[in-house]
Amino acid sequence: MHFLSLYAIGALVASVIASPAPVISHVVHEKRNELPYGWSRRSELDRRAVLPMRIALKQRNIDRGHEYLDEVSHPASAKYGQYWTAKEVAEMFASSDDTINAVKEWLTSAGIAGERIKLAKSLNWLQFDASVEEAESLLKTKYHVYDHAASSQPHVACNQYSLPKHIREHVDFITPTVHFDAKLKAREDTRLSKRRDNPGTGRGIGKPWDRGHGSYPKWGHWIDRNELINDLRNCSNQITPACLRALYQFPPGHSANPKNSYGIVEYTPQAYVPSDLDLFFANFSQKQVGDRPILDSIDGGVIQQVNMSFAYNGESDLDLEYAMTLVYPQKVTLYQVGDIVEGASFNNFLDAIDGTYCTYEGGDDPTQDGTYPDPKGGYQGPENCGGYTATKVISTSYSYNEADLTAFYEERQCSEYMKLGMMGVSVLYSSGDYGVAGNLGQCLDRAPNGTLVLNNGTGGYFNPSFPGSCPYITSVGATQVKSNTDITKALATGTQPEMACETIIYSGGGFSNVFPLPDYQASAVKGWFANYPPPYGSARFNNSQQTRGFPDISANGANYAIAIDGRWALVYGTPASSPTTGSILTLINEARLNAGKGSIGFINPVLYANPDVLNDITEGGNQGCGTPGFSAAPGWDPVTGLGTPNYPKMLKLFLSLP
Ligand SMILES: *[C@@H]1O[C@H](CO)[C@@H](O)[C@H](O)[C@H]1NC(C)=O
Ligand SMILES: *[C@@H]1O[C@H](CO)[C@@H](O)[C@H](O)[C@H]1NC(C)=O
Ligand SMILES: *[C@@H]1O[C@H](CO)[C@@H](O)[C@H](O)[C@H]1NC(C)=O
Ligand SMILES: *[C@@H]1O[C@H](CO)[C@@H](O)[C@H](O)[C@H]1NC(C)=O
Ligand SMILES: *[C@@H]1O[C@H](CO)[C@@H](O)[C@H](O)[C@H]1NC(C)=O
Numbered sequence: 196m197h198f199l200s201l202y203a204i205g206a207l208v209a210s211v212i213a214s215p216a217p218v219i220s221h222v223v224h225e226k227r228n229e230l231p232y233g234w235s236r237r238s239e240l241d242r243r244a245v246l247p248m249r250i251a252l253k254q255r256n257i258d259r260g261h262e263y264l265d266e267v268s269h270p271a272s273a274k275y276g277q278y279w280t281a282k283e284v285a286e287m288f289a290s291s292d293d294t295i296n297a298v299k300e301w302l303t304s305a306g307i308a309g310e311r312i313k314l315a316k317s318l319n320w321l322q323f324d325a326s327v328e329e330a331e332s333l334l335k336t337k338y339h340v341y342d343h344a345a346s347s348q349p350h351v352a353c354n355q356y357s358l359p360k361h362i363r364e365h366v367d368f369i370t371p372t373v374h375f376d377a378k379l380k381a382r383e384d385t386r387l388s389k390r391r392d393n394p395g396t397g398r399g400i401g402k403p404w405d406r407g408h409g410s411y412p413k414w415g416h417w418i419d420r421n422e423l424i425n426d427l428r429n430c431s432n433q434i435t436p437a438c439l440r441a442l443y444q445f446p447p448g449h450s451a452n453p454k455n456s457y458g459i460v461e462y463t464p465q466a467y468v469p470s471d472l473d474l475f476f477a478n479f480s481q482k483q484v485g486d487r488p489i490l491d492s493i494d495g496g497v498i499q500q501v502n503m504s505f506a507y508n509g510e511s512d513l514d515l516e517y518a519m520t521l522v523y524p525q526k527v528t529l530y531q532v533g534d535i536v537e538g539a540s541f542n543n544f545l546d547a548i549d550g551t552y553c554t555y556e557g558g559d560d561p562t563q564d565g566t567y568p569d570p571k572g573g574y575q576g577p578e579n580c581g582g583y584t585a586t587k588v589i590s591t592s593y594s595y596n597e598a599d600l601t602a603f604y605e606e607r608q609c610s611e612y613m614k615l616g617m618m619g620v621s622v623l624y625s626s627g628d629y630g631v632a633g634n635l636g637q638c639l640d641r642a643p644n645g646t647l648v649l650n651n652g653t654g655g656y657f658n659p660s661f662p663g664s665c666p667y668i669t670s671v672g673a674t675q676v677k678s679n680t681d682i683t684k685a686l687a688t689g690t691q692p693e694m695a696c697e698t699i700i701y702s703g704g705g706f707s708n709v710f711p712l713p714d715y716q717a718s719a720v721k722g723w724f725a726n727y728p729p730p731y732g733s734a735r736f737n738n739s740q741q742t743r744g745f746p747d748i749s750a751n752g753a754n755y756a757i758a759i760d761g762r763w764a765l766v767y768g769t770p771a772s773s774p775t776t777g778s779i780l781t782l783i784n785e786a787r788l789n790a791g792k793g794s795i796g797f798i799n800p801v802l803y804a805n806p807d808v809l810n811d812i813t814e815g816g817n818q819g820c821g822t823p824g825f826s827a828a829p830g831w832d833p834v835t836g837l838g839t840p841n842y843p844k845m846l847k848l849f850l851s852l853p
């Protein structure tokens with residue numbers, strides 16, 4: 196009670212004479228300088244209206260997460276393979292009692308009775324309902340109603356809010372406050388909408404639904420069914436499952452251990468066509484005609500069959516035709532994410548497989564992530580938050596430019612991949628298809644205020660992909676068979692039949708502008724800079740040798756024969772390389788599980804410590820931004836990473852680990 200009156204006086208003094216109160220001074224915690232595009236302030240709020248207040252508490256131990264991950268995934272660690280349970284992970288990173296108590300004490304002293312305050316299951320989020328009057332007094336702010344030009348749905352927000360100085364260190368942020376519900380802000384991305392669904396223009400077909408950015412397979416050309424060749428001598432102009440098995444020396448699958456699983460993530464309205472799977476299977480895996488993936492529908496995800504074309508079916512058909520064939524009889528789980536109206540982001544997927552992520556570090560960002568129930572009228576169920584099981588390997592063939600998102604957003608998401616690694620999950624992302632440039636070939640200029648902004652791609656700063664640049668995923672680049680190369684002859688004579696992909700696409704690669712160099716990669720990156728110094732300096736990329744380099748590994752990404760919309764086509768890109776690599780990892784998991792061991796989890800520390808289990812790729816480059824890009828070289832390089840999978844060697848190595 197005594198504390199309460201002191202606090203009230205302090206606040207009063209602060210607001211009247213605008214000088215810091217001696218006991219509890221408030222400091223601005225978050226502030227917005229201008230309104231997001233399309234919004235205008237309408238009116239004050241009824242002071243008795245009730246606001247659902249949520250306080251995102253600071254996480255404990257998150258800075259130690261990389262050590263925990265290293266402990267269970269480094270081959271030299273005594274704890275290799277001793278993965279964490281989801282509960283252990285949640286508890287390790289839960290906010291500390293000090294944090295929870297300090298914030299609760301502040302709230303109760305300000306008149307929010309203790310029984311009104313709830314701690315979320317995720318242990319990092321306090322919630323309570325408050326009248327506008329209470330919230331304004333608590334946060335020293337003023338709420339208003341805002342309207343958006345293109346929507347009838349109003350939004351409640353303030354320009355800035357303040358917290359007592361001693362509370363700030365315990366709080367990430369509070370909602371509703373300055374954050375705008377920009378789900379109502381349609382992404383006006385004309386660059387992409389002009390290019391929608393236009394097979395035949397080669398590079399640069401945008402995905403209209405992908406919230407602005409994405410890599411996905413690039414169109415080559417239609418082929419006739421009788422042009423399909425299942426002959427290993429022809430893998431340099433047409434890739435089939437048999438070519439991949441020969442290149443990386445892995446056999447067809449032969450068992451389906453019930454503990455094993457392989458997940459492919461797709462974002463609606465991208466969807467597979469069931470009859471395309473059968474068309475593909477009829478030629479390349481006859482036993483599978485009629486086989487379908489296990490469907491995990493997230494946030495209203497549907498197998499849409501309304502919009503049929505390469506742009507809508509290319510990615511999903513490619514991923515499933517190859518992954519299902521390569522791991523059969525093991526099944527593939529299809530995570531189909533997002534409804535047909537709004538779509539979804541990687542965060543929506545992560546929310547579904549990890550209930551604690553929904554609110555972690557303040558929750559999703561509605562300017563990037565799908566919001567459910569869909570305010571635009573699609574899926575009206577609640578957002579999926581937990582309840583889906585993460586498969587042992589998860590491959591995603593979509594990516595953003597790192598520069599599209601804020602560092603805060605990326606770090607939060609990257610921490611989630613770290614947690615998945617701690618739980619024994621291998622997370623793969625395609626590294627991008629535009630070499631050192633970003634999606635659609637765009638590069639970056641540094642604005643006077645220091646931020647990196649996209650340009651037309653003829654020059655400028657290299658544009659790395661995300662999550663490729665997150666150090667807790669495995670980023671997969673693309674190779675191709677050298678022209679006129681008979682791979683069986685090459686392999687028999689010990690000649691490397693592949694080079695970095697330079698057909699239609701260029702393997703995404705480079706250095707992060709956000710994430711530091713991870714330990715497992717440090718000597719590989721230093722070795723590359725020392726032995727093969729690139730012909731560019733800091734005007735092109737962060738050459739400090741202190742940031743994360745990608746990709747980690749690569750696999751073939753050129754001339755994949757796929758069945759699509761009842762026909763056949765050849766497609767290109769790291770979106771082919773990633774599911775192929777994931778299939779090989781799934782076969783290795785199958786062998787480990789059959790031997791009574793656990794999954795391989797986060798593979799980077801093992802691979803960088805044993806680079807000889809990959810086929811080193813030393814030719815080709817990844818041009819972009821008006822430059823030839825980087826060059827593949829012996830050892831790790833930012834074009835093909837450590838190289839392509841050598842299944843027999845990888846299998847032997849992983850089976851030798853506990
Ligand atoms: C693909 O299937 C068709 C129809 O069964 C067959 O005529 C053709 O020879 C097959 N092609 C290959 C390469 O297997
Ligand atoms: C397949 O490879 C053989 C041997 O290199 C070649 O003679 C033939 O033209 C190729 N066929 C096609 C359709 O590319
Ligand atoms: C699918 O096609 C319909 C009809 O042409 C169109 O109205 C709709 O916008 C398309 N949906 C998407 C997600 O592009
Ligand atoms: C920095 O400048 C760019 C380009 O003028 C602008 O788009 C961006 O909003 C600015 N960012 C900040 C934080 O002021
Ligand atoms: C791209 O931008 C550069 C630099 O602003 C400019 O000189 C060039 O003409 C532009 N090229 C195209 C094709 O728009």
Ligand SMILES: *[C@@H]1O[C@H](CO)[C@@H](O)[C@H](O)[C@H]1NC(C)=O
Pocket residue numbers: 710711733737738739741742
């Ligand atoms: C490059 O990365 C290092 C390490 O994160 C950082 O200190 C430096 O500021 C970055 N350089 C530029 C030009 O952004």
